[in-house]
Amino acid sequence: MAFTQETKKEIMDYCSNHLPADFWYEKEFDFIQDVQLHKRIVQEFKATRFAYKLYEGIAAQDENLVFEVRNQILAYASIYEAVIESDLTDYYGDTQEYDDLMHHTVTVKIGIPTEKLEKLKKELEHDGKEIVPCYYERKKKDKTKVRFEDKCDTARKLGIVKSFTNDGTCIDLPEEIKEIYSFRNGIHLIAEQRKSITYELELSKKAYRRMRPFVDQIKEKLAKDGKYNSN
Template sequence: MPFINEIHDKIREYVYGHLPSKDWYDKNFYPFIKDANLRERLIVEYKNSRVIYKIFEGLQAEGELLLAQIKTQVIMYVSIQEAVINYILFELLVDQDPVRELLYQERLTQIMIPKYQKEKLQKELVHDGKEILIYYKEKKPIDKTKIRYDQKVNSCYHLKLIDSQLREDLIKLYEYRNTVHIEAELRKNLDYNLEMGLLAYRRVEGLSIQLTESLNLYLIH
């Protein structure tokens, strides 16, 4: 059942009273993103993340509830970071060499040898009781969804879009996010703490600042 009106109004006043103004988003929140739908969605995700955090903060969450607070923050903020990284690489800078290296990667292609020729080479193509297969390397396009996140972050670093500390933090936060599966969390014995959520929050703004500055340099040059 819903809160009574007085409690409802107090909660809304508390959580929404700490959100940035529209001007702040226009000037500071990934202003280089020209895809209006994407940018609006990122703003919504950011606002929702802040609202959820303020609710947990108001409850002074601890124990199991604190775990929910931190995991929610990490998941939502890292989703923003990942979407921005994808936009930068595959929309704005797709022609840059580090991005091309992501999109076209060396793959092994097996050479199929006719049976009669294979029989002639049987002795040479067997080692330690195992058959040796023949492959050659060639660069092939790769599905963007198959590219690892750490590779994409490293490409941003090599393009001088982000510094080494931000690169390290983005990769670490993504690893945190991937432990949302309970089995993975228990296996890694990960200790969720407030610093995780705080780092995820700070790196959303930090990524915006660094990308805005570095992209301005790209335009100048």
């Protein structure tokens, strides 16, 4: 049975209180070039803030608090991932740093005739192991297999995200984003049991608090490189 209209209004008013207007979210991520991705990020951020207020309102405890924390981490980690991916691809896809991120050196086995291979085996030996003729080739990675940690490192090299000082404390923003993302990867019950992961409320709060310097740093870098105008 649904809540009464009065109850729903009270809940909606509480959750919406002190949250920004819609245009603020639109402006916050206006550097995202992909229209659909921009829309999706805005929706995710708005919904995440609303959900936080809802669970705050019921003073969530025990399993409900764990559920809240897990989903806050999941949401913010997904936003960090989408923004970094978009920023690197759309603005810095022509850089050497991005090219290095998307390529790796692999060994490629050479197929040679059997008789020549037998001669090679007689001439070459290493610790009793078979010697296989091959060469090195630089190949493009499968985009879906590029590790998020490597994307963060590339963003650091390019100066998109970096360390900053807060109240005299040095905050390594790229490393903290990696930490948030690593917890996100453990958010399913089997992994949680295997890794004995404890989802902490402070980490979910950190995931939210770091969004401010994260977005500010990106906009500052894009503006410096002539790729973004806040007006």
